[in-house]
Each structure stands twice: as structure tokens, then as C-alpha cells.
Amino acid sequence: MYTTKQLLASVAALTLLLGAxxxxxxxxxxxxxxxxxAGEGSxxxxxxxxxxxxxxxxxxxxxxxxDVSTPTxxxxxxxxxxxxxFGKPVADAVxxxxxxxxxxxxxxxxxxxxxxxxxxxxxxxxxxxxxxxxHFKFFADKLPYFRAQEQQFKLERANSFSRFLDPRxxxxxxxxxxxxxxxRALKVxxxxxxxxxxxxxxVANKQFRxxxxxxxxxRPQAESLWADDMYMGIPALAEMGRMTGKREYFDDxxxxxxxxxxxxxxPSLGLYxxxxxxxxxxxxxxxxxxxxxxxxxxxxxxxxxxxxDHPGYPKVMAQLKASLRGIAELQSGxxxxxxxIDRNDSFLETSASAMFVYAxxxxxxxxxxxxxxxxxxxxxxxSGLVPRITAKGEMEGICxxxxxxxxxxxxxxxxxxxxxxxxxxxxxxxxxxxxKLIKNPAVAIEHRVRTYHYMPKGAAQTDxxxxx
Numbered sequence: 267m268y269t270t271k272q273l274l275a276s277v278a279a280l281t282l283l284l285g286a287x288x289x290x291x292x293x294x295x296x297x298x299x300x301x302x303x304a305g306e307g308s309x310x311x312x313x314x315x316x317x318x319x320x321x322x323x324x325x326x327x328x329x330x331x332x333d334v335s336t337p338t339x340x341x342x343x344x345x346x347x348x349x350x351x352f353g354k355p356v357a358d359a360v361x362x363x364x365x366x367x368x369x370x371x372x373x374x375x376x377x378x379x380x381x382x383x384x385x386x387x388x389x390x391x392x393x394x395x396x397x398x399x400x401h402f403k404f405f406a407d408k409l410p411y412f413r414a415q416e417q418q419f420k421l422e423r424a425n426s427f428s429r430f431l432d433p434r435x436x437x438x439x440x441x442x443x444x445x446x447x448x449x450r451a452l453k454v455x456x457x458x459x460x461x462x463x464x465x466x467x468x469v470a471n472k473q474f475r476x477x478x479x480x481x482x483x484x485r486p487q488a489e490s491l492w493a494d495d496m497y498m499g500i501p502a503l504a505e506m507g508r509m510t511g512k513r514e515y516f517d518d519x520x521x522x523x524x525x526x527x528x529x530x531x532x533p534s535l536g537l538y539x540x541x542x543x544x545x546x547x548x549x550x551x552x553x554x555x556x557x558x559x560x561x562x563x564x565x566x567x568x569x570x571x572x573x574x575d576h577p578g579y580p581k582v583m584a585q586l587k588a589s590l591r592g593i594a595e596l597q598s599g600x601x602x603x604x605x606x607i608d609r610n611d612s613f614l615e616t617s618a619s620a621m622f623v624y625a626x627x628x629x630x631x632x633x634x635x636x637x638x639x640x641x642x643x644x645x646x647x648x649s650g651l652v653p654r655i656t657a658k659g660e661m662e663g664i665c666x667x668x669x670x671x672x673x674x675x676x677x678x679x680x681x682x683x684x685x686x687x688x689x690x691x692x693x694x695x696x697x698x699x700x701x702k703l704i705k706n707p708a709v710a711i712e713h714r715v716r717t718y719h720y721m722p723k724g725a726a727q728t729d730x731x732x733x734x
Contacts, residue, residue: 297713306716310600311650315711315718316704321648324655325385325394325697331659332378332690333397336370337362338404340411340426352408355415361426366660366685370401371429373498374687376441381694383448388698395454402446402455405430409461430461436473436481436498439465444567447505462509469502470515476544479518480525485670489544492670493530496523497560501567508571519568520578526561527585536592537607541670554677555607556665556688559621562589563692566625569634586625587635593622594643601650605665605677612678616654616663617689620696623647627699630709630720637709641720648700651693656684664689 292308297315300306339362340349349359361370369375379398386394412427425431429438443465446458476482476489481499483490492498500519507515529542532551538561539551565586572579596607602619606612626644629635654662664686671677703709712719714730721728 316700321697321701327659335364335366335368352411355418357419368687373437373441376445377691379445381691384698385694388701399455406456430464433468436495439468440498440502444501444505447509466506469499487543491529491542493538493557494560496526496564500564504568504571523582553608555603555615555618559618562625563621566628601646615665620692623696624699627703631702637720642718660684661689
């Protein structure tokens with residue numbers, strides 16, 4: 267039991283933390299105890315080593331916000347009344363929309379579930395999977411009702427379950443399919459085998475592809491590639507390989523990493539262009555940050571389950587490392603990355619920044635890359651993200667949904683919104699990996715000469731005797 271004094275101290279600490287999340291800079295580094303140090307700069311974001319309790323509090327704040335913002339009820343869209351009788355379908359029955367328009371079946375929500383799984387693992391707190399259990403039980407319970415509704419009223423895409431009753435794109439199937447398979451492996455929620463069969467069949471067999479088997483779209487040109495589709499397709503293929511043990515799915519996932527990279531990765535910059543068109547392969551390239559985020563997350567997800575003896579393993583690993591190097595070199599002085607990652611006059615964007623923090627911290631924790639340099643890049647990115655989380659748990663600075671475009675003006679002027687779901691899953695993932703990183707027994711974090719050095723445990727001894 268806690269004493270009243272301890273509880274009051276905890277409330278005071280939380281109040282300070284929430285206030286700090288929205289306080290304006292400049293900040294001084296609290297890890298430098300010499301307040302009169304003239305050599306210590308001031309920073310636009312909190313420049314400090316992450317503290318486990320504070321990272322966990324941010325994760326909980328987002329979890330709580332996502333939970334209360336995603337109702338699992340069925341309503342009559344004309345009257346707004348809740349439907350409780352599921353014996354007979356009603357034509358106007360739909361999922362109750364959330365206040366922030368966070369669709370519970372959209373691809374972004376698949377990323378949220380992935381973030382919740384990682385946060386549960388990093389914190390040991392089972393409350394992080396409660397929302398997933400609630401959502402998936404709702405799907406399992408209501409699928410027959412909405413299938414009957416579609417059959418009776420021929421609603422097609424107006425049906426709330428249309429993404430799984432009749433998937434038509436990777437956005438409908440891939441990300442949520444991967445989340446369903448991960449939940450199944452973790453034994454979170456009911457077994458969703460029927461939904462997994464539908465969405466995995468779309469990804470593996472029905473999605474449009476180029477003649478060489480690369481996952482593609484028929485927009486905005488008749489044959490176009492999107493870097494986003496590395497995430498919309500590859501993790502699902504990887505999870506299908508893990509779930510079934512069939513190497514053909516791993517082969518397909520690896521093939522898509524390598525072929526998409528061949529079309530869209532610029533090795534001289536270490537960046538992915540947003541897309542590629544078969545009819546204009548030499549078109550100007552536009553380096554949208556979130557496209558690069560989807561790419562590195564997809565490769566990370568694949569490497570997590572790809573057998574190490576697979577001939578594509580070292581090739582995917584090399585591609586991920588090349589991407590992370592290019593991304594790290596373009597981090598801004600705030601710790602965040604720009605909307606157009608190579609253009610520092612474009613706005614600072616949070617969803618991509620969270621993806622990059624996650625990918626770097628995860629790669630360190632997995633032993634894929636050295637903590638040296640990348641550890642401090644990930645830490646600075648996390649420090650830049652934390653002030654963008656409101657006391658309510660909303661995430662500011664998220665670019666809204668963005669199509670594959672052909673001019674910079676479009677990308678530069680995309681709105682940002684706390685209602686864009688794209689950032690919440692990556693932020694949960696980033697926080698989970700930062701929490702694991704600061705607890706990683708293989709990594710030593712030194713605060714020396716007013717900055718941070720992430721060192722492999724057992725590395726050669728450093729010497730600061732010459733420093734005054």
C-alpha cells in the first residue's frame with residue numbers, strides 16, 4: 267500500500283511530467299548537474315537520457331487515449347441509436363465511429379495493435395493488450411451479422427466489415443492481417459483464423475503485381491509502386507511464413523524487399539522515393555519521410571521472423587542498414603525528421619520520426635546495428651517526440667493520409683492532425699523499444715562532455731583524462 271505522502275508525490279511528479287510535455291523550450295540538460303556550466307547549450311526539446319518511468323507514462327497515456335477513442339458498438343447510422351438485437355440485420359447498421367475518426371479496421375489500427383503488443387512485452391503490463399482483445403472479440407462476434415447484412419442488402423463497400431468481407435487493396439488486408447496473426451501467436455483475443463485466411467489470400471494471391479511479382483497498384487498510373495506497400499504487404503507475408511512454416515511466403519517477402527528497393531531506393535542518398543511508375547521510370551523523385559518509415563518498419567518486421575539461414579537474410583539486413591544510415595544523417599536539430607526528409611524547409615513530422623526511432627532502437631536491441639551513434643540518434647528522436655504528446659494522449663504533428671503525388675507543393679502542404687491515426691502505433695513501438703534500450707544489459711550509456719555515448723558493454727575502455 268502507498269502512503270498519502272507517496273501518492274501525493276506521485277501525482278506531483280506526473281503533473282510536472284505532463285506540464286513538461288507541453289512546456290516551451292529552451293531546455294537545459296538535467297543530466298548536467300552543473301547549472302553554471304557555460305559550455306552547456308540550451309535545446310528546443312528536452313535533451314536528456316530517457317527515464318523508464320517517464321517512457322512508461324507516455325505509453326500509458328497513448329494507450330488510454332486509444333482505448334477510450336475506439337468504441338466497439340454497433341449503431342444505426344441514421345438515428346445514432348445503439349443496436350443490441352443482432353438476430354436480424356438492419357441496413358443502416360454500422361460500427362460506431364470514434365470521436366477522432368480512428369477506424370477500427372483500417373491499416374493504421376493494425377500498427378496500433380503491433381505497438382500495443384510491443385508495449386506489453388516491454389512493460390510486462392497486460393493492460394496493453396486489453397484493447398486488442400476487445401476489438402478482436404468484437405470482430406469475431408459481429409462478422410456473421412455484417413456478412414448477413416451485406417448479403418441481404420447488397421451494401422458492398424458501405425458495409426462496416428467490407429475490408430474483410432471483400433478486400434480490394436493491400437490497405438484493406440495487409441497491416442491488419444499481420445496484427446491478427448501476431449495476436450494469434452501471442453494468444454491475445456479469440457482465434458481469428460477465418461479473417462486471417464481472407465486477408466492473407468488477398469496479399470499472397472490476389473493483389474495486383476508487376477510481371478516480376480512486385481506488389482503494385484493501378485494508381486495513380488496503370489502500374490505504380492508505392493514504398494508504403496513494403497509495409498502493407500511484406501509483414502503479412504512474413505507472418506504467413508511464421509504461422510504456416512512455408513518458405514514460399516518468406517521467399518515472396520524477401521523478393522519484394524529487394525525488388526521494391528531496386529525500383530525505389532536511391533543508394534547515393536540512402537532514401538526511398540515515395541513511388542515509381544512503369545511508364546515513366548526516370549520521373550523526378552520525391553522523398554516523403556513516412557514512405558521511408560514504412561520501408562524500414564517492413565524490413566524490421568521481416569527480419570524478426572525470417573529464418574537466419576534464408577539466403578535473403580543478409581541482403582535484407584544490408585538494405586535495412588543502408589536505409590537507417592541515410593535516415594540518421596538527415597535528423598533535424600529538434601530530433602525529429604522533416605516531412606520531405608531531404609528538405610529542411612518542409613515541416614517537422616511526427617509519424618515518420620516515431621517510425622525511425624523505433625527502427626533504430628529495435629535494430630540496436632536485436633543486435634543488428636551498433637548502439638554507437640544510432641543510440642543517441644534514437645534518444646534524440648524520442649526527446650523530440652515526447653513534447654508532441656498532449657496531456658490527453660493525442661499526438662500532434664502527424665501528416666494526414668497522403669497519396670503518391672508528382673509535385674513538392676502537395677507534400678509540403680499536407681495538413682497535420684491529432685486525428686491522423688498513422689502516428690499512434692509507431693509512437694507506441696518507439697516507446698517500447700526505447701524502454702528496452704535503456705534497460706538493455708548489452709548497452710552502456712555514458713553522459714560525457716555534455717552529450718550521450720551509447721557503448722557496447724565490454725567495448726574498449728574510453729579515456730577522458732585530457733578533458734577539462
